[in-house]
Structure formats: structure tokens, C-alpha cells
Amino acid sequence: MDSADANGVFWAVDPPKAYDEPMKRLQAYQFQMEPNGEQLRDLRRFAGSCRFVYNKALATQNALYERGEKKLGYAGLCKSLVEWKGQPELDWLSETPSQALQQTLKDSERGYQNFFEKRAASPRFKKKGRGDRFRIPQGFKIDAGNSRIKLPKLGWIRYRNSREILGTAKNITVSSNGGKWFVSIQTEREVEPAIPASTSSIGIDVGIARFATMSDGSFVAPLNSFKKHQQRLARYQRRMSRKVKFSNNWKKAKTRVQKIHTGIANARKDFLHKTTTTISQNHALVCVEDWQVRNMSKSSKGTVETPGKKVSQKSGLNRAILDQGWGEFRRQLEYKLAWNGGMLLAVPPHNTSRTCPCCGHVSKENRLTQEKFLCVDCGYENNADVVGAINVLARGHRVLACGEPVQPGRSVKQEPPEVIQTALC
Numbered sequence: 072m073d074s075a076d077a078n079g080v081f082w083a084v085d086p087p088k089a090y091d092e093p094m095k096r097l098q099a100y101q102f103q104m105e106p107n108g109e110q111l112r113d114l115r116r117f118a119g120s121c122r123f124v125y126n127k128a129l130a131t132q133n134a135l136y137e138r139g140e141k142k143l144g145y146a147g148l149c150k151s152l153v154e155w156k157g158q159p160e161l162d163w164l165s166e167t168p169s170q171a172l173q174q175t176l177k178d179s180e181r182g183y184q185n186f187f188e189k190r191a192a193s194p195r196f197k198k199k200g201r202g203d204r205f206r207i208p209q210g211f212k213i214d215a216g217n218s219r220i221k222l223p224k225l226g227w228i229r230y231r232n233s234r235e236i237l238g239t240a241k242n243i244t245v246s247s248n249g250g251k252w253f254v255s256i257q258t259e260r261e262v263e264p265a266i267p268a269s270t271s272s273i274g275i276d277v278g279i280a281r282f283a284t285m286s287d288g289s290f291v292a293p294l295n296s297f298k299k300h301q302q303r304l305a306r307y308q309r310r311m312s313r314k315v316k317f318s319n320n321w322k323k324a325k326t327r328v329q330k331i332h333t334g335i336a337n338a339r340k341d342f343l344h345k346t347t348t349t350i351s352q353n354h355a356l357v358c359v360e361d362w363q364v365r366n367m368s369k370s371s372k373g374t375v376e377t378p379g380k381k382v383s384q385k386s387g388l389n390r391a392i393l394d395q396g397w398g399e400f401r402r403q404l405e406y407k408l409a410w411n412g413g414m415l416l417a418v419p420p421h422n423t424s425r426t427c428p429c430c431g432h433v434s435k436e437n438r439l440t441q442e443k444f445l446c447v448d449c450g451y452e453n454n455a456d457v458v459g460a461i462n463v464l465a466r467g468h469r470v471l472a473c474g475e476p477v478q479p480g481r482s483v484k485q486e487p488p489e490v491i492q493t494a495l496c
Contacts, residue, residue: 096262096410098238102230104220104245104252113225114245114252118203120167121175124152126196128179142183148176168223171205204246211243213256220254230254249333250326265412272356274464276423276456277400279391280441283346284456286464294342296335297394304331339396343403351407358467360420360459364398418466424459427451 106114131151132142143151152172156164164172182194212221218232222243238260246253274286282293297304311324350357368389373379405415424444426433432448439445444455 093261094264095259096238097241097257097259099255099257100234100236101253101255102233104254105229105231106225106252110225110228111252114247115203117167117171117205117224118245118247119199120164121171121205122197122199122203124155124164124172125175125179127155128176129183129194129196132179132183142187143180145177145180148180149173152176166224167205168207168210170207170210170223174206174208202246204244206242206244208242211240213240220256228254249329265410267355267412269353269355271354272358272464272467273350273354274358274460274462274467275350276360276459276463277362277395277397278456278459279388279395281456282395283400284454284460286457286460288454288457290456291346293395294339295391295394296338296342297390300331300335304328304335307331339394340399343396343400347400347403347407351404351411351413354408355413356416356467356471357404357408357413358416358418358463359401359404360423360463361417362397362401362420364392368392416467416470418463418470420463423462423466424455426458426462428453428458428461428465 128143128148128151131148135142152164155161179194182191185191186193207222210223213236214220214227215232215236219227219229220243221227222245236256236258238258241257241259244255244257246255276284278284279293281290284290307324307328311321311328314321314324370382370389371379371385372382379385401415401417408415422433425435425437427437427446427449429451430446430449432446434447436447437444438455438458440455442455443452444458445452
């Protein structure tokens with residue numbers, strides 16, 4: 072979680088602890104499940120029951136909020152759950168493990184609490200087929216030797232055991248994605264604090280033409296997973312739109328569309344994991360821009376009274392930004408560096424691509440194109456993304472050496488108009 076120390080320095084991760092202090096590591100292992108026909112039907116029923124309880128709890132909270140009454144806590148929601156189970160028309164809720172329903176109430180209560188504390192938007196009702204999942208905190212058994220797991224009211228279910236599970240299992244989450252069911256096992260174990268294998272530091276500038284440009288001049292080319300499948304996805308979406316909604320042919324077409332989306336997401340996730348693993352293993356300090364992806368990818372269509380300008384161009388840029396996965400890139404860097412004994416430092420992104428690293432002159436004329444940087448004051452010339460990465464690293468060094476205060480940036484990256492055209496190409 073983002074925090075600041077006594078000097079007001081903003082850290083992307085908590086300040087590193089002493090190397091002699093033991094630490095606990097939470098880690099999740101996800102595997103694909105192989106249920107039989109009866110178990111598959113039970114998984115769908117349990118996920119549906121949890122979705123029903125979540126929506127009913129949310130409706131109850133909304134009704135209390137509209138009447139100006141105090142919201143229910145977790146204990147109050149559990150009491151309501153007992154009452155719901157007692158209703159004859161809802162007796163089927165008793166077929167679902169009580170722990171899963173109680174964990175759903177915890178999620179509902181936490182979402183409403185985050186809304187009141189202004190950490191998140193108002194909770195929304197869940198829809199069938201979107202994020203179907205349930206969590207079991209205890210009462211499960213794992214037989215890794217035979218690649219099977221035992222869940223309450225489901226029995227033993229086989230799974231694809233692709234890696235060793237380390238630590239003590241704390242809870243299990245069963246979820247559905249792309250027509251397949253997965254089990255995520257969260258474990259806890261004590262580990263010795265890691266000492267970085269490398270002592271180097273590096274600055275990273277993210278962009279559209281180049282996914283990540285390093286301060287040493289190297290860069291990682293973008294994957295553009297969505298862009299590669301965009302036309303094919305649009306073709307299958309058009310076919311789906313011509314079918315009668317909820318008919319068998321419509322469901323088949325929807326499955327094909329979901330399969331493409333799943334492939335896009337998996338390719339992006341694989342790319343990000345490989346990239347962040349390489350960076351975290353080769354550097355002890357990584358400085359990045361504190362980019363606000365949500366603000367950068369907002370629509371520019373405006374309102375009827377004040378319509379936006381260049382809406383289609385901005386839409387293409389937003390799509391390209393989200394296709395890169397900058398937010399997930401930073402999240403993975405954060406915990407992988409912490410595991411390897413390194414540190415991630417986020418610095419404000421303003422003027423990183425307009426500041427000359429040689430003389431310090433700041434001007435928008437320094438960068439007139441996507442690639443070229445030419446200082447109008449001293450004549451320094453380099454790739455614009457490399458200049459941005461160098462400035463990010465220098466800003467990170469000033470934070471560590473001089474205690475320069477760094478607050479969570481609210482400005483966005485300055486990109487020339489040519490970036491929009493690059494995103495549309």
C-alpha cells in the first residue's frame with residue numbers, strides 16, 4: 072500500500088525493513104480445475120447462490136441508505152442471511168456451503184465500507200456470467216500428490232497441478248473465466264528477507280510506441296495483444312449481435328467472443344509477468360512515473376452542452392493505453408521487487424519528457440515529435456523516451472539522497488499529438 076515516511080517521502084511500496092527481521096509472505100497459486108459433470112453443475116449453483124446473496128445484501132444496504140438509516144455490519148448481514156434461509160422460497164440457499172455465503176457478505180460489507188470512506192465507487196449488482204466466484208476459508212483439503220482438492224459439499228475435485236504449493240493454505244477461491252473453472256490457493260509462509268542480487272538502479276518510461284524504455288537506452292517493444300485481435304474480435308461480435316438474444320446460437324457466439332477475450336488477457340498477463348520478472352531480478356531500485364491510468368484513459372466526448380474535441384482520436388489513444396496494461400505492470404513490479412529485496416519508487420510524471428537531462432532546461436519545444444528530443448538551449452539530442460527514463464531515475468535519486476518530497480502525482484504524461492496518430496495506426 073502507498074505510504075509516506077517521517078520525512079514525507081512517498082513510497083510505492085512500504086519502506087524496506089531491516090534484513091534481519093523475519094517476514095511473512097502471502098502468495099496465491101492458481102490452477103485449472105477438472106470437475107466432472109455433477110461437480111460442474113454444483114459449482115455453477117454455488118456461484119449463483121453467492122451472487123444472489125451479494126445482490127440481496129446490496130439491495131438491503133441501498134434501501135437503508137435511501138431511508139437515512141445506518142447500514143448493516145457483517146454481523147447484521149449474517150443475521151439477515153439466517154432469515155433468508157428460513158424463507159420457504161429460498162430454502163435452496165442451504166445447499167451452498169455457509170462459509171461461501173458468509174464470505175460473500177464480507178465482500179459486500181467491505182465494498183459498502185470502501186464507498187462510504189471514498190476509496191471506491193458505489194458497489195454494483197453482479198450479473199450472471201461475470202466474475203462468478205466463491206471463497207472457502209476453511210474445511211478444505213489439498214492432496215497435491217494426487218492433484219486433487221476437497222471442498223465442502225463438492226468432494227474431491229482434480230486440478231492441473233503445474234507447480235509446487237509452498238506455505239500453509241489460508242483460503243481457497245473458486246472462480247470461472249472463459250468457460251473454465253479455476254482454484255486459487257492463498258498461502259502464508261515465513262521467508263528470510265531477500266538481499267538484492269544486483270545493486271543497479273534504473274528508470275522506466277512507459278509509452279505507446281515503446282512499452283517500457285529504460286534509462287540505459289534499452290527498451291521493451293509493446294505486445295499490443297488487443298490490437299492484434301481487434302478485427303477478428305469485431306467480426307465475431309457482429310455475428311453475435313445478429314443472433315436472437317439468449318438463444319442457443321447466441322450463446323455459442325458469445326462463447327467464441329469470450330474465448331478471444333480470454334486469449335487476449337492471457338497473452339497480456341504472460342507478457343507482463345515475463346517483463347516484470349526480468350526487471351525485478353536485474354535491478355535493486357526501479358523508478359517509475361506515478362501515472363494515473365484512470366485519468367489518462369478518460370473519455371473526451373464531453374456533454375451535449377460542451378462536446379469534446381477529437382473524440383475518436385482520444386478513444387484510440389485510450390484503447391492503446393489500456394492495451395498496454397500499465398497498472399498491472401506497476402503492481403507486478405511492486406511485489407516482485409519486494410520479494411527480491413528491491414524497491415519500487417514512484418515519482419511525479421510532469422515534464423519528464425520535456426526536461427533536458429544535460430542542462431535542465433524545460434520547454435515543450437524540446438520534444439516536438441514522438442521519438443526525437445532536441446534541447447533548444449544546449450543542443451542535447453536523444454530519443455525522447457530515453458530522456459524521460461533518465462529524468463525519472465534522476466528524480467528518484469533526488470528523493471532518496473535529498474529527501475525531496477514526492478506526493479502521489481495527479482498530473483498526466485505529456486505526449487505530443489503524434490502519439491494519438493500512432494495509437495490509431
